[in-house]
Amino acid sequence: MMKVAVFNAKRYERGVIEKVADGHPFEFTFLETRLDFQTAALATGHEAVLIFVNDVADRAVLEKLAAGGTRFLGTRSAGFNHIDREAAEELGIQLAYVPAYSPNAVAEFTIGLILTLGRHIHEGHNRVRRADFNLEGLCGFELRDMTVGVCGTGRIGTEVVKLLSGFGCKILAYDEEPNEEVTLLASYVDTREELFRYSDILTLHVPLMPSTFHLIDEAALGLMKDGVFLINTSRGALLDTPAVVEALKTRKVGFLAIDVYEEEASLFFEDRSSDIIKDDTFARLLTFPNVIVTGHQAFLTQHALRNIAETTVQSLDEFSRGVSCSHSVPLP
Ligand code: NAI
Numbered sequence: 001m002m003k004v005a006v007f008n009a010k011r012y013e014r015g016v017i018e019k020v021a022d023g024h025p026f027e028f029t030f031l032e033t034r035l036d037f038q039t040a041a042l043a044t045g046h047e048a049v050l051i052f053v054n055d056v057a058d059r060a061v062l063e064k065l066a067a068g069g070t071r072f073l074g075t076r077s078a079g080f081n082h083i084d085r086e087a088a089e090e091l092g093i094q095l096a097y098v099p100a101y102s103p104n105a106v107a108e109f110t111i112g113l114i115l116t117l118g119r120h121i122h123e124g125h126n127r128v129r130r131a132d133f134n135l136e137g138l139c140g141f142e143l144r145d146m147t148v149g150v151c152g153t154g155r156i157g158t159e160v161v162k163l164l165s166g167f168g169c170k171i172l173a174y175d176e177e178p179n180e181e182v183t184l185l186a187s188y189v190d191t192r193e194e195l196f197r198y199s200d201i202l203t204l205h206v207p208l209m210p211s212t213f214h215l216i217d218e219a220a221l222g223l224m225k226d227g228v229f230l231i232n233t234s235r236g237a238l239l240d241t242p243a244v245v246e247a248l249k250t251r252k253v254g255f256l257a258i259d260v261y262e263e264e265a266s267l268f269f270e271d272r273s274s275d276i277i278k279d280d281t282f283a284r285l286l287t288f289p290n291v292i293v294t295g296h297q298a299f300l301t302q303h304a305l306r307n308i309a310e311t312t313v314q315s316l317d318e319f320s321r322g323v324s325c326s327h328s329v330p331l332p
Contacts, residue, residue, distance in 0.1 A: 001027045002320050005046035005070075007035040007055050008269065013076075013305055020309040026316060034265075037061055044068035048316055053077045053296065054265040059087035066091040072319045075329075076308045077299075078155075079235060081208040085332045095329035096315035100155050102304035107159030109298035110203055110233045113257035114143070117292050118201075118229065144168035149199030151175075151192060151215075152206035152234070153182045160203060161186050172198060175206075196220055201229040208235035218243045227254030233298045236262035241281050248288050256291045259298045268295045 002025060006017065009030035017028065029046065033039045035055035041064065043049050049070050051057060057073060062084060065073065074096040075083060088095050116122050119140035127134065146169045150157050153175040161182050164171050171186035174195040178188045189195050192215075196202065202224070206212045216230065217240040230253055232239055241262055247253040261267070263279055277283050285291050311327055318325045 001025050002048060002316070003027050003029065003046040004048040004050060004316060005029045005031060005043040006050045007031050007033065007039070007043075008052040009050075010269070012300075013309070016305045016309045017312070020306070021313045021316075024313060024317060025320070026313075034269075035061060037064065040064035041068065043070055046070060048072040048074065048319065050074045050076055050312060051082075052269075053079060053082060054268060055082065056265075057083040057088075059084045062087045062091055062093060066093055072096070072316070074312050074315050076312055079207060080329045081235060083329065085329060089331065094319055094325060096312070096319070096325050096327050097329045098308050098311040099327060101307035101311060102299070102301060103155035103159045105301040105304040106156045106205075106233050106298040107163055109259065109294075110156075110160050110205075110231055111163050113231055113233070113259070113292060113294070114148075114201060114203070114229070117255050117257050117290070118143070122292060123289070146170070146200045147172060147198055148201040148203065149174070149189075149195040150182075150186065151195055151202065151204050153179045153186075154205065154207075156233075157203075157205035158182055160205060169201075193220075193223055196223040197225075199228065200225060201231070203231040204234045204238050206234060206238065208237050213237055214240040214243075216240060216244065218246075221247045221252055224252070226252060228252070229255035229257075231257045233259040236260040236264050241285070245281060245284050248285075248291065254290060256285075256288070258285075258292070259294045260296055261285075261293070264296060 004026050006028055014030050031042055035051050037060055040061050043065055047069060049065060072094045076098060078099055080097045120138040124138055148164055148169050149172045150161055151174050153173050158179055158181055161171055165185040172195055173182055173186040173188050174192050215238045221243060244253060261282060285293055315325050315327050
């Protein structure tokens with residue numbers, strides 16, 4: 001039996017992992033806690049470790065895991081910016097991820113955020129629940145009158161373009177490597193600055209990397225249309241959040257919908273309703289009527305959970321049999 005420690009194991013995914021792994025020689029230890037320097041010792045004696053987006057897998061943690069006998073680390077996510085890939089290679093820890101468990105899940109959620117905020121559906125729902133049927137302040141816009149900019153047309157961005165094409169809006173796209181499928185439905189611009197300049201709605205689908213860190217900062221915001229609608233369902237650190245808060249105050253940013261937040265690791269995925277939130281930037285975001293924040297749930301569909309479990313179990317199986325991993329994390 002290969003021992004597998006599963007960090008950040010939520011109830012909604014444990015059953016799916018167990019079902020998909022049924023019949024495999026794996027013994028799972030499901031841990032509520034996230035992986036970090038303090039909790040890494042819990043994996044001692046586990047040859048394989050599974051993590052999620054807000055677990056810490058930096059050099060110090062990986063060294064601790066390696067010392068405890070871990071030789072395989074799989075992230076149950078499409079992003080792998082939280083893993084020190086060089087350290088893992090040096091320590092002989094094999095890395096796997098889930099590149100495309102369901103781009104549609106994130107793409108559909110992105111459209112959901114645009115429609116919810118653009119038509120004030122969340123506010124309408126709240127009003128009706130307190131028997132307030134007044135429509136004042138609920139006037140929205142129609143997507144057919146908008147130019148939507150899609151930044152990053154990989155797996156998720158391409159699905160977003162396809163879904164948007166049904167709404168009759170003008171679609172602009174930017175990617176370092178344009179995708180032919182997208183050219184049928186959207187017009188590529190040559191620079192991201194052009195995308196910022198001409199979009200009424202801008203949605204981000206690039207990965208977090210040094211070149212995309214704080215992609216949306218004060219300078220980028222300065223190029224955008226007044227009242228621009230920003231959506232981020234990719235990674236929090238694509239936004240310089242304090243700069244976006246300032247732009248919300250001046251109404252430069254007219255709408256903001258985010259499923260991810262730069263400092264989310266100490267907030268998201270847990271019930272903190274009895275805690276005092278100490279992050280003033282995050283707390284300020286929650287005060288704006290034109291901001292929606294969700295807690296990194298864009299991926300969360302039954303389809304996606306099943307695919308995440310299947311790919312992860314396949315990677316564990318390949319590792320346990322010593323064959324090359326079909327979903328190994330690309331080398332840095
Ligand atoms: P992907 O790798 O298929 O596509 C990324 C695209 O960005 C590629 O086409 C690439 O050429 C482009 N790109 C990279 N750097 C760029 C730059 N500097 N400027 C312009 N384009 C650039 O990735 P996928 O599957 O579409 O996912 C995108 C991101 O979405 C992931 O990295 C992850 O961080 C995030 N994500 C968020 C989820 C959520 O629950 N909120 C769930 C899954 C993924």
